[in-house]
Amino acid sequence: MSLSPERSFSAAPLDALSNVASSNSTPPTTVADSASLHSDTSKHDMTSVADLAADSPDSSQMEPLIEQQLRDEAIHRAEAATPERTRRVRDGKKPVYNIAQLIGTAGHGKRRAKGDNVSNRRRRTIGRATEIDQEDPDTTKGDTPTRRTRRSLGSTTTAHTEASPRPKRVAARQPAPAASRQATPVVADRPGVSTRRSRRSGDVNEKDIPRELRRLEDTKEFSHVDDSPVVYTVWSNGKYVDPNQVKKEEEERKKAKQAVEEPKVEEEPVTQGKKRRVKKYLDKGLYAGQDAPKDPLKGLTPGEKKQLDDLPELRPSGVVNKVMPLPMYTGLRTLIAGRDFKLPFNICNPLPPGQPKPDEWRKMTKNRFIGESKDIWRKSDHFHDYQSKCVCKATDDDPCGESCQNRIMLYECDETNCNVGPELCRNRAFRDLTKRRNKGGKYRVGVEVVKTSDRGYGVRANRGFAPGQIIMEYAGEIITEEECDRRMNEVYKDNECYYLMSFDQNMIIDATSGSIARFVNHSCNPNCRMIKWIVSGQPRMALFAGDNPIYTGDELTYDYNFDPFSAKNVQLCLCGEEKCRGVLGPKTRHEAVQQPGKVKAGGKRKLGDVPSGKADGRDAKKPRITSTKGALASVGLKISHGTATAIKKGVSAVKKAAALGGKASSAKSRGKGKTVVKKTSTNRVVKAYVKNGPARKRVSTTTTVKGKAGSGVLKTKTIRKTVTAEARARATKGPKNAAARKRKEAVLDKTYDIASL
Ligand SMILES: C[S@@+](CC[C@H](N)C(=O)[O-])C[C@H]1O[C@@H](n2cnc3c(N)ncnc32)[C@H](O)[C@@H]1O
Numbered sequence: 001m002s003l004s005p006e007r008s009f010s011a012a013p014l015d016a017l018s019n020v021a022s023s024n025s026t027p028p029t030t031v032a033d034s035a036s037l038h039s040d041t042s043k044h045d046m047t048s049v050a051d052l053a054a055d056s057p058d059s060s061q062m063e064p065l066i067e068q069q070l071r072d073e074a075i076h077r078a079e080a081a082t083p084e085r086t087r088r089v090r091d092g093k094k095p096v097y098n099i100a101q102l103i104g105t106a107g108h109g110k111r112r113a114k115g116d117n118v119s120n121r122r123r124r125t126i127g128r129a130t131e132i133d134q135e136d137p138d139t140t141k142g143d144t145p146t147r148r149t150r151r152s153l154g155s156t157t158t159a160h161t162e163a164s165p166r167p168k169r170v171a172a173r174q175p176a177p178a179a180s181r182q183a184t185p186v187v188a189d190r191p192g193v194s195t196r197r198s199r200r201s202g203d204v205n206e207k208d209i210p211r212e213l214r215r216l217e218d219t220k221e222f223s224h225v226d227d228s229p230v231v232y233t234v235w236s237n238g239k240y241v242d243p244n245q246v247k248k249e250e251e252e253r254k255k256a257k258q259a260v261e262e263p264k265v266e267e268e269p270v271t272q273g274k275k276r277r278v279k280k281y282l283d284k285g286l287y288a289g290q291d292a293p294k295d296p297l298k299g300l301t302p303g304e305k306k307q308l309d310d311l312p313e314l315r316p317s318g319v320v321n322k323v324m325p326l327p328m329y330t331g332l333r334t335l336i337a338g339r340d341f342k343l344p345f346n347i348c349n350p351l352p353p354g355q356p357k358p359d360e361w362r363k364m365t366k367n368r369f370i371g372e373s374k375d376i377w378r379k380s381d382h383f384h385d386y387q388s389k390c391v392c393k394a395t396d397d398d399p400c401g402e403s404c405q406n407r408i409m410l411y412e413c414d415e416t417n418c419n420v421g422p423e424l425c426r427n428r429a430f431r432d433l434t435k436r437r438n439k440g441g442k443y444r445v446g447v448e449v450v451k452t453s454d455r456g457y458g459v460r461a462n463r464g465f466a467p468g469q470i471i472m473e474y475a476g477e478i479i480t481e482e483e484c485d486r487r488m489n490e491v492y493k494d495n496e497c498y499y500l501m502s503f504d505q506n507m508i509i510d511a512t513s514g515s516i517a518r519f520v521n522h523s524c525n526p527n528c529r530m531i532k533w534i535v536s537g538q539p540r541m542a543l544f545a546g547d548n549p550i551y552t553g554d555e556l557t558y559d560y561n562f563d564p565f566s567a568k569n570v571q572l573c574l575c576g577e578e579k580c581r582g583v584l585g586p587k588t589r590h591e592a593v594q595q596p597g598k599v600k601a602g603g604k605r606k607l608g609d610v611p612s613g614k615a616d617g618r619d620a621k622k623p624r625i626t627s628t629k630g631a632l633a634s635v636g637l638k639i640s641h642g643t644a645t646a647i648k649k650g651v652s653a654v655k656k657a658a659a660l661g662g663k664a665s666s667a668k669s670r671g672k673g674k675t676v677v678k679k680t681s682t683n684r685v686v687k688a689y690v691k692n693g694p695a696r697k698r699v700s701t702t703t704t705v706k707g708k709a710g711s712g713v714l715k716t717k718t719i720r721k722t723v724t725a726e727a728r729a730r731a732t733k734g735p736k737n738a739a740a741r742k743r744k745e746a747v748l749d750k751t752y753d754i755a756s757l
Pocket of ligand 1: 455456457458496497498499518519520521522523571572573574575584
């Protein structure tokens with residue numbers, strides 16, 4: 001019997017032979033190659049065995065021998081090539097193809113998708129590939145090895161996707177017939193791969209358990225014994241629904257329903273045992289955050305007081321009426337006069353959310369020195385002056401009230417300079433402001449930024465403020481004049497709004513990054529004042545309510561007393577007041593003369609405001625205030641009232657003004673070596689910026705020495721300037737009707753006195 005190649009092929013165990021072949025072959029591309037792939041011996045080997053048979057005298061005797069030899073040879077070769085697979089061969093396991101090697105991609109390494117960690121994945125493809133081959137021999141019949149390989153590749157993908165949440169669909173597409181189970185051990189016999197079925201049945205062969213799971217063998221979880229109670233969770237809209245919470249809510253709903261259905265029995269006041277329920281009335285809203293006036297009779301005329309004596313029921317009993325508070329400052333008068341009144345509907349109606357808010361605004365609540373300003377800033381004499389104690393007494397009617405010297409000097413009382421103490425002292429505005437703000441809340445802060453129809457943003461009150469009460473601090477970056485010049489010429493040159501305020505020691509507060517106060521607009525008849533106070537020896541600027549109370553919803557305004565410095569920068573005033581000056585300009589001389597006598601809380605005062613006895617008893621250290629006549633006399637105090645000054649671009653006129661013969665400034669007189677012609681008694685910067693260009697200016701200076709106050713000589717300087725035709729044309733372009741234009745022109749015809757007022 002001759003040994004044909006086919007016979008030798010069938011005689012050898014298929015899997016072992018194919019393994020050997022697969023390990024040695026290049027990827028097969030033809031049927032012939034496929035045959036060679038599955039053949040157990042090389043052509044050369046077969047020839048030698050056939051030769052051996054041919055040479056044998058008794059071929060029938062030789063046949064089993066040859067077969068045996070062939071088998072041995074195959075095993076031997078297989079062992080030499082891949083010892084592991086040979087072991088499988090010995091164990092009679094199914095053949096395993098190395099697909100990557102077969103298709104020549106083994107050298108590429110594992111494929112890695114984006115974010116896909118394939119390092120731990122098991123190559124189950126081979127088993128699958130085999131499965132296909134084994135599962136349905138009919139389907140594979142006639143398949144070239146190439147096709148099979150492709151199929152294997154397909155199953156490679158399947159194997160990869162097994163880890164993804166779609167294995168079931170894959171399984172559905174390829175329902176595994178019973179035959180596939182035969183193939184399973186190919187996978188299962190590999191460490192770490194055991195089929196679900198085998199695990200479930202508990203028939204776990206130790207060899208089948210992956211090494212990393214072996215230590216978990218004793219756990220219930222491993223044996224699929226779940227003795228924990230089954231917890232069903234409910235999820236709604238991607239959120240976990242707590243059943244207890246649901247139950248609670250349901251009970252509450254039921255209770256509420258019952259309460260509505262059952263007629264409510266009026267509760268009898270229980271006098272014994274239980275505490276009597278007291279009905280709560282709204283006692284806040286109208287005056288939220290506002291103290292009631294201490295003395296309601298204070299504002300009444302003698303006639304009204306007499307009238308009140310005839311109406312004892314109206315006499316304030318001291319008990320706060322919480323039921324329906326009367327208009328706070330006019331309540332008693334309204335009652336006496338018997339007038340009807342109605343509460344304004346918007347009395348406590350702060351803006352609803354979603355209002356346009358200013359962007360590009362970095363809020364700052366405290367002053368910050370920038371650049372050189374800190375080094376230049378020095379402690380001037382009045383910073384020490386504030387330390388002298390006031391002469392108020394705790395037994396006074398109004399301790400540290402209107403007559404307190406500290407208050408008159410615009411020094412805030414504190415533990416160093418107050419004779420009364422923190423409980424009774426009423427001259428601690430900045431402390432009160434801090435306390436109020438620290439408590440937080442929209443209503444305590446009391447202001448909000450609003451968008452006005454024609455003046456950009458503004459600020460309105462969302463609570464009431466008593467006359468003279470502090471509202472908010474004007475804070476920002478404290479910069480030198482040089483820095484201010486630089487910013488004006490470089491940074492703010494295209495801006496329409498400026499947030500520059502003259503401050504102290506010739507410095508400027510730039511509130512471009514600053515507090516809300518920067519948004520307060522100008523009015524020629526304002527309801528607030530911007531006042532500089534000395535607090536713990538440091539100057540601070542704040543907005544105070546004016547002589548009248550401020551109600552919720554009122555827009556807050558103060559008189560900028562604006563100095564445009566250049567006619568080019570004159571802006572039309574849109575305050576809408578009857579006595580509007582027409583432009584954002586400085587106060588007229590007339591207004592300035594009228595102003596001081598009017599000022600009450602925190603404003604400019606005459607010496608006559610200070611009770612003479614107390615003035616005499618003042619500490620010698622404090623600046624002596626001598627009585628002087630006229631409007632300018634009153635500026636002997638260190639007051640910066642209405643000091644808003646916008647400093648517009650242009651060449652600093654410091655030198656110019658100096659050249660015009662202005663006297664040495666207080667700064668110069670203090671040996672600073674700088675010529676500054678702007679120091680005034682009000683600390684207002686009167687600085688003549690002369691713009692290169694068509695602006696025609698007539699600048700004259702007069703210096704009046706009025707007396708001494710504190711650290712320096714009081715000076716006033718008047719710089720007159722005339723509005724140019726160009727500025728006039730620009731300023732009167734706005735008003736549409738002839739009357740308004742005429743009014744503007746009339747205003748512009750005036751010569752402005754930029755004076756220290
Ligand atoms: C300190 S800012 C006040 C806040 C400013 N409205 C805003 O939107 O930022 C000053 C600027 O506001 C405008 N402004 C303020 N009061 C005005 C008024 N009464 N009439 C016209 N413009 C006014 C002017 O443009 C002025 O330069």
